[in-house]
Amino acid sequence: MFDTELFLESVPTLADAALVTIRLTVVSGALGLLAGALSAAAQLSGVTALRILSRIYVSLMRGTPLFVQLLVVSFGLPMLGVSADPFLAAALAIGLNSGAYVTEILRAGVLAVPAGQIEAAAAVGLSPVRIWTRILLPQAFAISLPALAAELTIVLKSTPLASVVAVTEMTYSGVLIQSRAFSAIEVFVPIAVGYILIAQAILRGARHLEGRLARARA
Amino acid sequence: MDWTVLLPHIPRLMDGLLITLWVTVLGTLASVAGALLLAGAAASPFGPVRGIVRVYTEIILGLPILVLLYLIYFVAPDLGLRLDEISAGVLTLTLYYSPYMAEAIRGAVGSIPPGQIDAARMVGMPGLSIARRIVAPQVLGLVIPPLTGLMIGLAKDTAILSVISVQEFAYRTKQVVSRTYAPFEVWTFVAVVYWMLLSAFETLMRGAEGRALRFRESR
Amino acid sequence: MLNRRFMLSSLAAVLAAGLATATPAAADALDDIKARGSIIVAIDPTFPPFEFTDAAGKVVGYDPELIEAVAAGMGVKVEYKVMAFSGIIPGLIAGAFDMTPTLNVTAERAAKIDYAIPTAASVNAVLTLKETAVKSSAIEDLAGLKCAVKATTQPEQMMTTLNDELEAKGAKPVELLGFETIEQTIAALADKRVDCVVDDKSVLVEAINKRADLPLALAGEIGGSQPIAWGVNKANPKLTAALSDGLKALKASGKMAELQTKYFGYTTDLPETDFVPK
Missing domain, CATH: 3.40.190.10 (Periplasmic binding protein-like II)
Structure with missing residues (x-):
């Protein structure tokens, strides 16, 4: 039994909530990439203190549930006097969490860059910072693109957890309708399709970028 | 913080932890096997096989695991497939994580310069030797970090099984929170337990990575 | 090394949780x-x-x-x-x-x-399908059957207590399956994964009205208010x-x-x- 009326009535609400999901995914993903790049560089920098710091960060973020991290950021920030907009708090928590996974992805990417390139760059007198920003990170990024895109789809799919800190994204928006209508399928199908479409956009975008980077390198 | 409220509930939590560990082990083994199968099929000479793998991968990458679980547990019985809670959970984890792991393997294989293989072929190395002596050792080192992340993700995603009444760690945790209304005590305890177990696992995988990469010069 | 990392992060976790509980x-x-x-x-x-x-x-x-x-x-x-x-x-x-x-x-x-x-005041009730093995909502009649509840709710706790009483009398307990939403408990009932659903009566009445496509029926109330x-x-x-x-x-x-x-x-x-x- 498919209630077409309920389906049609739900679409505008779900579409609004889909925008929240997309914004949250993009902002969290960007924060995650930034955190991950810094942390990967710290881990491979050869400075012991930085390496340990980065390891602790990765271990804490990966080793504890995202739910706990969301609570700590959402209820901890206001205690430190930082005003916590629910959206920003959620994006920060999800971004920091994703950054730990991005660290490992970029670290593997950097290790895949042929060592000869670094020696050559050092030989022509490039500074270590330059070597990182000009040679290692761009290539590691290109090598890691498929994995980074997959990680962004994971970020997309962890956004529903933001509903515990008062962000009404697509899934929770659907739950609100479901519990009023006592019916799942009319809401459940468009939500599933919504996630698949957003993920497709991410994956296709990444593949497009991968193609362009490959051409630029060739 | 009043830690004493937690004490009477610790046996309940530990029972749940055992179920989580069991489901994690089953799910990881099945997912790695599934990933090897998918990675192999993705390199198949048959176009239709590659097409099916690709469509499946793209759907899974976009599908929230909760939706998949819901389909397998609540919708599949209508189509004649009726699984108990644990089996439905392990199947969901496998279907969900195999494509992600297969992508990680694909990425690692793709990062080996094709020149190496050409060179090996030119000096007359047979195909199997190339796979075993050139590709596998390098892929292993490159694939361990992302695979570790995915396995940790899988371990934590077992929590989703609480939705279909598998009484694992997260299910028990929520139960204890609702009884005691002591969320911070309970969740701090849970976070420390998770963190200790996953750190131990991570350290293990770092060791394996180090061994796999020992042929590379250090950086 | 491991020890120091452990201490640092437990400290961080405790600190963060402590921060969160500090009431203004x-x-x-x-x-x-x-x-x-x-x-x-x-x-x-x-x-x-x-x-x-x-x-x-x-x-x-x-x-x-x-x-x-x-x-x-x-x-x-x-x-x-x-x-x-x-x-x-x-x-x-x-x-x-x-x-x-x-x-x-x-x-x-x-x-x-x-x-x-x-x-x-919440009164719990037992929901079943019209053709069912459930004779009444008396806990003795539910012994040995499977019931769906919403996880972490009062009905779940009440059923756990009633189970303890059943076991003390030497009867088989009710097997409880906990789900997230009322919608899921009803799906489990419709799929015959369980014999009954226990929840707040007014919520169940609402469910019966909204899901006219399913042969749902109340077996009666259970527990006090x-x-x-x-x-x-x-x-x-x-x-x-x-x-x-x-x-x-x-x-x-x-x-x-x-x-x-x-x-x-x-x-x-x-x-x-x-x-x-x-």
């Missing part, structure tokens, strides 16, 4: 509400008829109407924070908002939060008292009875003192 300094939330001109209410509107959203997304139901009436009496507006339930209890303990409605009152919980006077009340952080006794006073005024004016008729179809007498079970 001495002032009662009632003063903040008056100064701000609004009361902040955390709500998970997935529990009709108590609280749900209308087609426009507005929070409606029995409790929202009561809250809005009490707030009007206090001369302040209502500001809803709509969030999933698992965030509500941590937020209430951390003092992230002023109150939350529709909590079952239990002795263990009363050690952690304060309750205003009860707004409703349980008070339901609004929860307030223990740091705010003045707020709790003000909310209780507001509710008493709504009782006296007949407004509460009117809303009960509107949303439940019947009225209930509710206690004002000694309502926390021992």
Whole structure:
């Protein structure tokens, strides 16, 4: 039994909530990439203190549930006097969490860059910072693109957890309708399709970028 | 913080932890096997096989695991497939994580310069030797970090099984929170337990990575 | 090395949790509400008829109407924070908002939060399919069968207690399957994964009405009645008292009875003192 009326009535609400999901995914993903790049560089920098710091960060973020991290950021920030907009708090928590996974992805990417390139760059007198920003990170990024895109789809799919800190994204928006209508399928199908479409956009975008980077390198 | 409220509930939590560990082990083994199968099929000479793998991968990458679980547990019985809670959970984890792991393997294989293989072929190395002596050792080192992340993700995603009444760690945790209304005590305890177990696992995988990469010069 | 990392991160976790539990300094939330001109209410509107959203997304139901009436009496507006339930209890303990409605009152919980006077009484009932092995809602008739409940709810706890009594008498306990939403417990019943669903009676009646496509039937009530009340952080006794006073005024004016008729179809007498079970 498919209630077409309920389906049609739900679409505008779900579409609004889909925008929240997309914004949250993009902002969290960007924060995650930034955190991950810094942390990967710290881990491979050869400075012991930085390496340990980065390891602790990765271990804490990966080793504890995202739910706990969301609570700590959402209820901890206001205690430190930082005003916590629910959206920003959620994006920060999800971004920091994703950054730990991005660290490992970029670290593997950097290790895949042929060592000869670094020696050559050092030989022509490039500074270590330059070597990182000009040679290692761009290539590691290109090598890691498929994995980074997959990680962004994971970020997309962890956004529903933001509903515990008062962000009404697509899934929770659907739950609100479901519990009023006592019916799942009319809401459940468009939500599933919504996630698949957003993920497709991410994956296709990444593949497009991968193609362009490959051409630029060739 | 009043830690004493937690004490009477610790046996309940530990029972749940055992179920989580069991489901994690089953799910990881099945997912790695599934990933090897998918990675192999993705390199198949048959176009239709590659097409099916690709469509499946793209759907899974976009599908929230909760939706998949819901389909397998609540919708599949209508189509004649009726699984108990644990089996439905392990199947969901496998279907969900195999494509992600297969992508990680694909990425690692793709990062080996094709020149190496050409060179090996030119000096007359047979195909199997190339796979075993050139590709596998390098892929292993490159694939361990992302695979570790995915396995940790899988371990934590077992929590989703609480939705279909598998009484694992997260299910028990929520139960204890609702009884005691002591969320911070309970969740701090849970976070420390998770963190200790996953750190131990991570350290293990770092060791394996180090061994796999020992042929590379250090950086 | 491992040791130091362990200590550092446990320290961080404890610190963060400690931060989160530190309730804002001495002032009662009632003063903040008056100064701000609004009361902040955390709500998970997935529990009709108590609280749900209308087609426009507005929070409606029995409790929202009561809250809005009490707030009007206090001369302040209502500001809803709509969030999933698992965030509500941590937020209430951390003092992230002023109150939350529709909590079952239990002795263990009363050690952690304060309750205003009860707004409703919940009676649990047993839901089955019309052709069923369930003879009646008596716990003896459910022994050895499978029942779906919403995980972490009062009905689940009640069934656990009844199971202990069954086992003490040497009978087989009821096998309990816990799900997230009422919708899922009913799907499990429809798939014949379970023989019955146990939940609040008014919620089950609502489900029977909405799912006319399924042969659902009530087998009867189970257990006694349980008070339901609004929860307030223990740091705010003045707020709790003000909310209780507001509710008493709504009782006296007949407004509460009117809303009960509107949303439940019947009225209930509710206690004002000694309502926390021992």
